[in-house]
Each structure stands twice: as C-alpha cells, then as structure tokens.
Amino acid sequence: MSHETEHDTRFALAKAVAQEAGAMALDYFYRRETLVIETKRDLQDVVSIADRNVETLIRQRVAEAFATDGFLGEEYGYQEGQSGLTWVVDPIDGTAPFVNGMPTWCVSIAVLHRGVPVIGVIHVPCDDELYAAAAGMGASLNGKSLSLNPSRTLQNAMTGIGCNTHVTPERVGAIVAALLGKGGNFIRNGSGALMLAYVAAGRLVGYYEPHMRAWDCMAGYCLVKEAGGTHLAFPAEGEALLQGHPVLASNRTVYADLLAIHTG
Template sequence: MTMVNPGTTSPETSLDKRFALAKTLAQEASAMALDYFNRRDTLVIETKRDMQDVVSIADRNVEKVIRDRVAAMLPEDGFLGEEFGHTEGDSGYTWVVDPIDGTAPFVNGIPSWCVSIAVVHGGEPVIGVISAPCQNELYAAALGNGAKLNGRVLTLDPSRTMQNALTGIGSNSHVSPETVADIVKRLLAAGGNMIRNGSGALMLAYVAAGRLVGYYEPYIHAWDCLAGCCLVKEAGGWYHPFPVDGDKLTKGAPVVAGGPGVRADLERLAGLA
C-alpha cells in the first residue's frame, strides 16, 4: 500500500490554494485602491521615469498589503511588485503584482485602472487575477481551469478579427513616438482600429472577455501583462511567450496576445511573422 505524507500537497492543491488567495487579495486590494481613488485629490503624486510615469502612496500601500499577506501565508513564494521590486522564493512560485495598473488614469479620475495579480510557475503564468473595482469586475483564470468574469466563463469567438473588432495598442516612453505612430498606421492600413485606455493589464482582460480582439505593446513589464496573458490563454486565445526565467522576469519585453481569429494579423503587426 502506498503511504501519502499528510504534510505534502499535490501541484493541483498548491495551485488551487494560491488561486483562492489571489482572488481574495485582488478583491481586498481593489477595495483599498477604490477608497484612495475616491479621495485622490488628497494624494501626493510623484513622477518616476517621466512626467507621464506617476506613482502615489496608494500604489505603495496597496502593494504592501498584498506583499505582506503573501509573505505571511506563503513565505516560501517569491514576489515581484512594481513598487518594491523582487524577493526571491524557493517554492518555484512567484507572485507578480501591479497594485494599480493605470496609475495615470487613476490620478486623473478616469476609471480605467485595475489591480493585477499573477503567479508564475514552471516558466509561465499559471494564475491571472485582475480586479477592476470601478466596474465591479473580477477576472480570474488558473492553468487548466479556464477564465471567468464575475463567475461567467469566458470563451473567445474565432470569427472576430482585426478587421471587424478593436485592437488595443500600448505605448510608453520606452518606445519612440515614431515607432508607435508606425504601429497605428499599419494597423489602420490593415483595416483595423485601435484603442488605448492607459492600462495594459485591463486591456488584456478585455481581450479575454472578447471586448478587444487583441493587444500589442512593444515594451511592457511583467507586472503589467502576465495576469492578462493567463486570462487570454485560458479564455481560448494565445500570447507570444513572455520571458519569466531568472532576471528576465524583471526586464521589459513586448506583449502580443489575442483571440484565435487575429493571430496572423497581430503577429504581422508586431513583426513576429
């Protein structure tokens, strides 16, 4: 008879435990962020790389709450957050968190921001949870479990293409204005149209929900996109592999993700085909 050590857990149990925690933390953190949003006029706003790259005490405090809870409940896990950097772990799981993705919309009173929580394991994001409290929406996905929006299963429609739907485009000061202008020009020339709402994570969630057919940003950080990539994949879409091994996790890279009907056009737009 095979004996089972009660102190060990299966990979599925480990994933389920972290998935449940990620959903709880996303909801708690987004409630805290929403409170800050509703009194944003009292916040001191600072700049980072440039005048468009902003941060507030809301970003820092929300990340600290998530980071502290993970450390208390899963001290063996690693953690990478936008505001406080990378802490190594030894479990093979790393949490990748943007406490408020879309800080520029946030501080300007625009509701297109979210809390983004991913968990990476085995070289890929295996959990993706995005909470958009202004819309009362919780997007949640885990490897092999599908993607849901407020409990409703998300399934992408292959008939939606670049030509009959909207494509999200991201930009920032890491990429030249000429490069972004060329991307938009080529998208329009291919019969598509674009939208940018200031939050890469939220636009990826919209791809998973079928609101956008795809998303492309030439340079983005892991905390802005890994949760959304997991959502898109589990909804039946695809994403171009994003580097997560070693110190690559802390570096920027392109993100390209979409539904099944846009892959060829989107890869061409991103220079991957």
C-alpha cells in the first residue's frame, strides 16, 4: 500500500474516531454532576475516568484497523509500532474547562510519520466543530477549507498564550508583558490543542507555550501548517517524542515576532 493510500485510510479513520470519541466525552460532560453523585467521587475523578475511557476507545479502534501502528496517548503512554506510523492522542485536552462546565475542550488525534505529523484532527464536541488536515491536502473546518489571512498581525488579532506547572509564573508574566509591549493581546482558554486549531482557523494569529507534550500539539501543528501557517520544530523521534518542548505556531506574518518573545 502506498503512503498516500495509507494516509487516506488513516485520515478517514482519524476523523471518524475523533467524532465517536467526542460523543463519548460529551456524554460524560453533560452527566458530570450526576456522575459525581452516583459514584461518590469529585469532578476531577469523573474527568479522569472519562479521559481513560475515551483513550481506550480510540486505542481499540486504531488497533482493530492498523495493528502495527504505534500509539502514544496521554493516559496510557507509548506503545511502539512496526509500521513507521504513530498515533498521538489526547482524549480530552482542556480538563479544567471540562470540569468547570466550559465548552473549550477537545479531542486531539494526530498521526506521525518518522516524527512528522501527517494527519491532524481536532474535534470540539460542544461546538460541533471538526478540524481536519493531512499532509499536502490542506486543512478544513467542518469541510470548509482553511487558508490564513496575510493581513493579520499581533496588533489587529489575538494571540493564544499557554502556561502550566512546568513554566514559572515569572516566565509567563514576562511572555505576556512582551506580547503587550509589541501592541498585541492575549487569550487563554484552557486547551492548547484547541488554541492551535484556532490559529489554523484564523481566529488567533498565533499560539505560544514554553512547554507542551506531543499529544497536545501534534494535531494542531498539522492543521496550522496545512492552513498556510508555520511552527517551531518539535523533536519527535525516539525519547524526544515523550518529552516536553516549546510550542509555537502562527500565521507567517507574526512568526518572527513570537519567536523573539520565545528566545527572550
């Protein structure tokens, strides 16, 4: 089977599985308060259960169709494959919004070929949005082609900024201050994967987070690249795939500006 055909069949599966997984996650989301009462657990436990079960569903679907593919998921870790293709999955990115009843969480599914994302699919169940991209095939949102607007700048658009416990408050403050100093403005919605999808859709002009894992960014990187944007390289072969790295993706018009903020 040629790589093109391989990518086509995996792309179709990624889109179908993202929607199936999103439906399962959305069911947990709508029932989260009831589940807390029924299980005598707290919301954090409920989202952990949802995370694990959604990832298990995706793993099963991939194993049924492509038994020799590798798989890296946030919940259950890395399983090496023999095909040269690896699925990289975050079953629910944005667990804080999920727990707090906000819609900005998503299912993120990427397929890597030799460390490069060749498929990226992000499903946003609360908004019924499916972002999808494959190498050389462009990016789309609910079937509509995405193409970045070269007139967008830091000054006339918004930039997503991410932070987590791997990044000091001082560093986050310096990033925000530098962006504001350039006349930009920032947003954070609790899901790095979703903010990367928003870059591909032109809703954000860029996204920067000093430390992210592969399952948070690989689908988004594929989307941004196929929509005409650019991104920082993410070392994704061998042990590097399992480690955190800086993530920066943007419209080409602002990449140099955001890179300057990254290098400080």
